[in-house]
Amino acid sequence: MERTMISRISDPALLGTTVEVKGWVRTRRGNKHVQFVALNDGSTIKNLQIVFDMTRFTDEQLKPITTGASLRVVGKLVESMGKGQTCEVQADEVEVYGTADPLAYPLQKKGHSLEFLREIAHLRPRTNTFGAVLRIRSALAFAIHRFFNERGFVYLNTPLITSSDAEGAGAMFQVTTLDLNNLPRTDEGRTDYSADFFGKQAALTVSGQLEGELGATALGAIYTFGPTFRAENSNTPRHLAEFWMIEPEVAFLDINGNMDLAEDFVKYCISYALQNCRDDIEFLAEMYDKELVSRLEFVTHNDFVRLTYTEGVRILEESGHKFEFPVYWGADLQSEHERYLVEEHFKKPVILTDYPAEIKAFYMKQNEDGRTVRAMDVLFPRIGEIIGGSEREENYDKLLRRIEELHIPMKDMWWYLDTRRFGTVPHSGFGLGFERLVLFVTGMTNIRDVIPFPRTPNNCEF
Numbered sequence: 001m002e003r004t005m006i007s008r009i010s011d012p013a014l015l016g017t018t019v020e021v022k023g024w025v026r027t028r029r030g031n032k033h034v035q036f037v038a039l040n041d042g043s044t045i046k047n048l049q050i051v052f053d054m055t056r057f058t059d060e061q062l063k064p065i066t067t068g069a070s071l072r073v074v075g076k077l078v079e080s081m082g083k084g085q086t087c088e089v090q091a092d093e094v095e096v097y098g099t100a101d102p103l104a105y106p107l108q109k110k111g112h113s114l115e116f117l118r119e120i121a122h123l124r125p126r127t128n129t130f131g132a133v134l135r136i137r138s139a140l141a142f143a144i145h146r147f148f149n150e151r152g153f154v155y156l157n158t159p160l161i162t163s164s165d166a167e168g169a170g171a172m173f174q175v176t177t178l179d180l181n182n183l184p185r186t187d188e189g190r191t192d193y194s195a196d197f198f199g200k201q202a203a204l205t206v207s208g209q210l211e212g213e214l215g216a217t218a219l220g221a222i223y224t225f226g227p228t229f230r231a232e233n234s235n236t237p238r239h240l241a242e243f244w245m246i247e248p249e250v251a252f253l254d255i256n257g258n259m260d261l262a263e264d265f266v267k268y269c270i271s272y273a274l275q276n277c278r279d280d281i282e283f284l285a286e287m288y289d290k291e292l293v294s295r296l297e298f299v300t301h302n303d304f305v306r307l308t309y310t311e312g313v314r315i316l317e318e319s320g321h322k323f324e325f326p327v328y329w330g331a332d333l334q335s336e337h338e339r340y341l342v343e344e345h346f347k348k349p350v351i352l353t354d355y356p357a358e359i360k361a362f363y364m365k366q367n368e369d370g371r372t373v374r375a376m377d378v379l380f381p382r383i384g385e386i387i388g389g390s391e392r393e394e395n396y397d398k399l400l401r402r403i404e405e406l407h408i409p410m411k412d413m414w415w416y417l418d419t420r421r422f423g424t425v426p427h428s429g430f431g432l433g434f435e436r437l438v439l440f441v442t443g444m445t446n447i448r449d450v451i452p453f454p455r456t457p458n459n460c461e462f
């Protein structure tokens with residue numbers, strides 16, 4: 001007999017047939033005549049009700065069936081009289097794979113706090129909330145690949161271990177096989193990395209962009225989708241030490257095309273989730289955030305506002321609002337500033353462009369004014385920055401001058417400069433933090449709750 005996933009159980013063709021289902025017990029209740037078990041197999045937020053007619057089963061048989069136990073059940077699928085479900089299984093046969101001692105299993109009752117669940121991150125996927133979040137996360141990953149695939153982008157895998165620290169996007173985790181208790185030394189007394197695994201200093205990547213540009217200037221349009229690491233000691237609800245980033249990079253695309261791409265992309269992903277994860281989104285809306293569905297629909301149905309950093313700063317200065325961090329032309333905008341523009345002023349997602357060169361990376365295309373660059377950050381309600389990108393400086397001399405001004409060592413840069421030396425083209429790209437998108441779509445408020453195994457300062461369980 002073939003097992004039926006609970007997500008398929010409402011298929012009308014199955015009604016009246018005998019089915020086999022497998023899953024974990026969420027609850028059991030009933031009386032001496034009839035027992036009801038709510039079974040969940042992870043394929044859907046919906047539990048399947050299993051009905052045990054106690055004239056056909058003994059108390060002894062059902063004793064191991066407690067919350068958390070794993071079962072196989074065979075029985076007839078019938079319409080349900082009870083409310084909250086359309087069908088249920090009348091059990092003919094039951095097999096317990098594994099018990100879960102009620103005195104030890106921590107997920108006995110519903111309604112554990114998210115903080116508590118973070119402490120039992122190894123079991124939290126078994127809760128309704130994390131089941132919903134992880135299914136939505138998976139659907140979004142699929143939507144991302146589909147979006148780029150439909151548009152002819154090549155999926156490029158950039159390295160996770162890198163010997164270049166030029167990106168400057170954040171502090172890096174060093175990768176080494178040297179004995180930290182007995183480091184080899186050069187004559188000047190510094191660590192001798194020539195004795196290290198790669199013969200030089202290496203680290204985990206903070207971004208695949210620079211390598212992505214190598215791909216875009218050969219394949220036309222590429223995207224990366226992979227893990228990214230930042231050793232920043234920022235304990236915020238929006239930062240992880242290990243997160244996933246999607247980085248498209250496109251030849252012959254200017255900043256306006258880049259903004260269109262970014263806007264189409266996030267709208268596509270959100271629409272995909274609305275269409276394909278309805279039950280999970282509605283569950284999360286009910287539990288945590290009543291406005292979730294309308295917020296998601298609003299974002300997919302409205303144009304994002306586009307304005308320059310300079311205009312944005314003027315709005316903030318004239319707002320009369322008291323910010324924790326001061327705002328002035330040249331300041332790196334904080335989340336509170338970004339969210340003021342999005343949530344209070346425009347009440348729409350915002351794309352800010354043309355930031356001061358000093359607060360942005362060396363590779364961004366320099367504007368004529370000599371002080372701003374063609375950067376674009378997409379700012380979202382509740383999140384702040386969800387995407388950071390730019391048109392890239394394609395002019396060899398201008399790029400070289402910027403690299404020299406910032407004293408970026410040539411040993412890190414020669415290969416990157418070659419893209420401008422041989423057949424350079426205007427090109428653009430951006431980075432979307434995957435978990436920030438999942439945060440927005442699920443309505444969760446802490447980034448630790450949208451990745452299965454969060455890594456943050458002082459937190460690296462299993």
Ligand code: ATP
Nearest residue numbers: 169230238239240243385386387388431432433436
């Ligand atoms: P922020 O200012 O929020 O720290 P950033 O400007 O350092 O972000 P970028 O270098 O532009 O970020 O990275 C591109 C995207 O990656 C960001 O827009 C964000 O969505 C995401 N991101 C950056 N850092 C993190 C992090 N530590 N954890 C999760 N996502 C991140």
Ligand code: MN
Nearest residue numbers: 377385387388
């Ligand atoms: Mn950024």
